[in-house]
Amino acid sequence: MEHGAKKYSILIDIKNMGIFFCVPVIIMALCGTYIVFAKYEFSEPIIMLRKGFGIFPIIGISIWIYYIFEDLLDSNGKELLLSMPYNDIDYGLFRIIKLTLVYVIMFYVFLFAILVLTLERNYVFQFQDIYFPILSIFFYSGFSFLTAVIAKNNLISFTVLGVFSVFMYSTRGGVSACIYPFQWSNPNPYYNPAIVALALIAATAALYASANFFFNNREFLMK
Amino acid sequence: MDNLVIRNIKKSFQNIRALNCINLDIERGVFGLLGENGAGKTTLMRIIATVLEPDEGEICFGDIVWCKHPDKVRQMIGYLPQEFGIFKNITSLECMEYIGYLKGIESKNNVREQAEQILKDVNLYEYKDRKVGTFSGGMKRRLGIAQALLNNPLIIIVDELTSGLDPEERIHFRNLLRILGKDHIVLLSTHIAADIEATCQALAVIRNGHAVQFNSLAELTDIAENKVWIWQVDTENYNKIDKKFKIISTKTLNNKIELRIISHIKPNHDALKAQPTVEEGYLVWNMEQKNIQY
Numbered sequence: 001m002e003h004g005a006k007k008y009s010i011l012i013d014i015k016n017m018g019i020f021f022c023v024p025v026i027i028m029a030l031c032g033t034y035i036v037f038a039k040y041e042f043s044e045p046i047i048m049l050r051k052g053f054g055i056f057p058i059i060g061i062s063i064w065i066y067y068i069f070e071d072l073l074d075s076n077g078k079e080l081l082l083s084m085p086y087n088d089i090d091y092g093l094f095r096i097i098k099l100t101l102v103y104v105i106m107f108y109v110f111l112f113a114i115l116v117l118t119l120e121r122n123y124v125f126q127f128q129d130i131y132f133p134i135l136s137i138f139f140y141s142g143f144s145f146l147t148a149v150i151a152k153n154n155l156i157s158f159t160v161l162g163v164f165s166v167f168m169y170s171t172r173g174g175v176s177a178c179i180y181p182f183q184w185s186n187p188n189p190y191y192n193p194a195i196v197a198l199a200l201i202a203a204t205a206a207l208y209a210s211a212n213f214f215f216n217n218r219e220f221l222m223k
Numbered sequence: 224m225d226n227l228v229i230r231n232i233k234k235s236f237q238n239i240r241a242l243n244c245i246n247l248d249i250e251r252g253v254f255g256l257l258g259e260n261g262a263g264k265t266t267l268m269r270i271i272a273t274v275l276e277p278d279e280g281e282i283c284f285g286d287i288v289w290c291k292h293p294d295k296v297r298q299m300i301g302y303l304p305q306e307f308g309i310f311k312n313i314t315s316l317e318c319m320e321y322i323g324y325l326k327g328i329e330s331k332n333n334v335r336e337q338a339e340q341i342l343k344d345v346n347l348y349e350y351k352d353r354k355v356g357t358f359s360g361g362m363k364r365r366l367g368i369a370q371a372l373l374n375n376p377l378i379i380i381v382d383e384l385t386s387g388l389d390p391e392e393r394i395h396f397r398n399l400l401r402i403l404g405k406d407h408i409v410l411l412s413t414h415i416a417a418d419i420e421a422t423c424q425a426l427a428v429i430r431n432g433h434a435v436q437f438n439s440l441a442e443l444t445d446i447a448e449n450k451v452w453i454w455q456v457d458t459e460n461y462n463k464i465d466k467k468f469k470i471i472s473t474k475t476l477n478n479k480i481e482l483r484i485i486s487h488i489k490p491n492h493d494a495l496k497a498q499p500t501v502e503e504g505y506l507v508w509n510m511e512q513k514n515i516q517y
Contacts, residue, residue, distance in 0.1 A: 012321055018312035076308030080370070083272040083304075084325040085297035091325075222274050 024060030045121035054185025065144035132184035142207030225285035232280035243432040253404035255419035255426035301371035311356030416502030447499035454494035
């Protein structure tokens with residue numbers, strides 16, 4: 001059976017987010033501005049980049065995820081959407097992945113702009129500077145998808161997100177069995193980066209699968 | 224056209240039984256579901272709209288069985304729930320197109336064509352480029368009806384049609400439902416008997432999770448036959464009568480008040496027998512169910 005949502009542009013979802021679409025963009029712009037103006041405050045420029053751009057711009061994906069699902073999960077008219085013949089995977093998981101890819105592209109555009117504006121700092125890149133932000137953004141995308149479908153309330157979702165992030169950052173993922181989304185910005189010296197990367201990939205897959213399991217249950221979403 | 228057949232539907236929420244063995248056989252036309260708030264109408268509507276699953280029982284339309292083919296069901300229904308608080312940041316045309324795609328309309332041109340035509344039908348075309356969030360309650364209701372009509376569904380489910388509509392819009396929508404009832408099964412849930420009287424050919428009354436089907440409005444109004452009276456009284460006598468009889472409505476005349484009264488006996492030799500309405504039939508039925516003396 002064909003489903004229209006497959007063909008539907010993500011642009012209308014972005015438009016429907018309204019002002020909340022702009023919030024992560026503003027966060028990235030502010031973090032980027034800080035890095036550009038404070039470029040001589042850190043002796044190692046790559047540390048500056050990781051610290052300045054590896055926290056809020058990573059978590060920012062959650063704002064998009066929560067608001068793309070607001071109508072379906074946390075609104076007065078959600079039963080109308082729940083009565084539609086959408087394909088659960090297309091309208092849930094694939095929509096999230098598409099949105100996350102857009103976010104990743106935006107993240108690297110900002111990152112590239114920062115590098116261009118601070119070229120004189122002679123960055124020494126490692127391979128993990130390429131893949132860790134992507135993995136962390138996807139991890140937060142899965143985490144937000146799961147909290148959104150379980151909580152069905154943005155206030156609760158943001159609270160859980162905040163508590164989780166503060167706990168993770170402050171403990172450096174010490175009790176999370178290498179599932180640590182801030183390894184790029186605030187690395188845990190006892191963790192092997194490759195193991196953290198694998199743990200993040202596995203955790204993200206588990207988060208997406210669990211979230212989609214709940215997303216498939218329309219009666220659960222209706223409650 | 225096949226009938227929509229609802230058999231032995233039961234639904235509980237925790238330990239509260241919302242629906243208790245609902246059986247209905249619904250033909251093409253506008254079919255009303257009448258009942259008090261909390262009677263179970265919305266739960267039944269949600270089950271028919273596939274948003275909730277029944278604990279027991281089944282719903283069929285020809286070969287299509289709700290629990291076996293939910294996707295097919297979703298493609299043939301148009302649903303307007305009580306509230307339409309979504310898509311605040313996009314225009315009404317974009318909202319229609321979005322829902323059109325969700326409903327499985329294939330081509331972009333087809334979606335646009337249908338969306339524009341339906342917006343014209345519900346008098347929203349001039350606002351097609353306005354954001355849904357800026358709409359009044361009545362306009363949102365119209366948009367809600369418009370989206371329900373997308374993809375020409377066989378079954379249209381409308382929960383509380385006239386809530387939030389002004390008198391002119393109410394008349395417009397009642398007419399629209401009557402027209403739709405010629406080619407579709409339209410299910411209208413309401414606690415306003417006048418909506419049923421104005422639009423429906425048949426109805427079911429729901430009370431405490433039980434439904435009783437009436438295949439014509441006359442079947443319900445007949446229950447109140449010889450029990451509705453019109454009586455013109457002086458204004459000073461009104462209070463005494465109010466305590467003694469069940470007054471349904473009042474109309475102020477020059478020096479008098481005209482009362483419509485439900486009573487199994489003639490309340491006064493001046494009182495005249497009246498032709499009962501659906502509301503009065505419903506009230507008498509309800510009072511008899513509750514064993515209230517009148």
